Amino acid sequence: MDAVMDAVSVRAALAAEWVKIRTLRSTAVALLLGVVLSAGLAYLLGLSFSANLSSMAREQTEPADLLFATFYSLTLGQLPLVVFAVLAVGGEYASGTIHASLTAMPRRGAFYGGKMLAVALTVLGVAVVTVPAVFFAAQAGLGRYGMSPDADGVPQALIGSCLYLTLICVFAAGVTAMLRGPALSLGILLPVFFLGSQGLGNVPQVKAVAQYLPDQAGMVIMHLTGPPGDPHFGRPYGPWAGMGILALWAAAALIGGYLTLRRRDA
């Protein structure tokens, strides 16, 4: 009975949270920025790669990693989406709306479930637009080096990118729920998980640990952590295992956020 009632109130909470998301201007700004930044950068990177490839074509011993060239823009393009996720959760605390939310939705699990679902579905919706846009923009830039959507590894990277963006935003939302505010969350998430780990994941001394950071693990499927099998950049796990590691991070952050919300006074 309780479970059924919770399912009903999760649906109402999801509807409410969707209204919250679409009634803020910052949502449109962040999401649009995410799409435009990712696709625009993908085109420019494609152009740049294409130029390099034609000048180096004769000395090139290995085939260039075109997947890397295609999806590299997402390392930057993901940031507005992460900011959106952080604001969707952290804005509640910063503005005090959390009091109204918990008064209207006193079952904290239902409120939390509705909120996280709304964030995840919104990001998934944006990802489903962004990722193909990124792919085709990059191929346009790559010109004659461009790949077709059914080339080796491409379908898995396309699906992986959508999953990656969704999971990384859920992870960010969960962390924000644990930290109960946007400022600290952005202050930790952006430098440590997104900007820092890019370098950290490839520094030999810390790579052993840093390669398991959420974005590092999730990016393997897009070849963004370096060519697979490379002794320097290679990972001891495959692309789907990497996605699994990211999913575990997201799940842990979700649970941590829920426990924080349940235990603490609003």
Next chain:
Amino acid sequence: MLRCRPILRRLRPGRRVDFRGRQSGTFGDCAGPAPVPSVIRVIDIQNLSKRYGDTVAVDGLSFTVRPGRVTGFLGPNGAGKSTTMRMALGLDHPTGGRVLIDGRFYRELSCPLRRVGAMLEARDVHPGRSAYGHLLWLARSNRIPAARVREVLELVGLEKAARRRVRGFSLGMTQRLGIAAALLGDPPVLLLDEPVNGLDPEGVRWIRNLMRGLAAEGRTVFVSSHLMGEMALTADHLVVIGRGRLLADTSTREFVEANSRSHVRIRTPEPERMRRALAAAGVRVRQAADGTLEAHGTEAARVGELAAAGGLTVHEIGTETASLEEAFMRLTGESAEHRAAAPDTGDGTDRRAARPRSGERRAGRR
């Protein structure tokens, strides 16, 4: 039974509902077991406590808020009023005790906005959202039709500002939006925390009339304030707390009668003879520091008659009533968290707080 259906009939200002609180379709179709009639619309606070580390914010508080009247929740700042209200709404977890509304915990109400309307901090609204957007998500969360959003916006006079972002709202407009949110679900129980704070006199009167109207419709109106004077005008019943403890739970009239101690002040060149004449008539008299007399338990007319009978010269006879604020300060004084050190006037009363005319508070009451 498991889901709340749309509101069938909506209350308009002035429409009366069954005073007994019978749930005739308007509110009764939210999920959960039906409460027994004796607890409908009743806020029952039972032995409630809240401790933050070593600080005790609420200390074994027990009282009951009943329907059909405005119950004022009074106490100095920091007395634990807001903490009590937050615990009633399940926002804060009590250290001990519990609060039941309709005989149930708040968190057990499946569409709580349709049972209980609350305004805690009116500023708790995202500044980037419009008034309409804010009310719309609240409505969606409790399956309240969007048409109701328009209704409450009109009710509080915000229909023109509905699409404007809350960032640009004045304090008064924000307060009105908070009231609109509280009324959104047409709830039979209302909890309002300091609703008149920062409002202009017109806004204060508007909220006062609104609350009295809602109570007259048979609703339970529980409103906190640190202003005794405002509550004396608005509330039918008073619950006074200090340092988290219950100090008084009484009707406003009883409180006023018990606490507005009035006396007759007499200025006379013959204080000794006057004193004897009054004492002979059984009137309790004391001499104030400035040489005037205070006669207790009598009226100005009787003092005048006694003076005439004794052939005494009297320069002034007047009734003085200690203000309600003073009574409130006296009641909460011992429990005030931070009390300003006041110089002792010597005669036991603070003359500045005494009012020269009685009945002023009462006169303004209706």
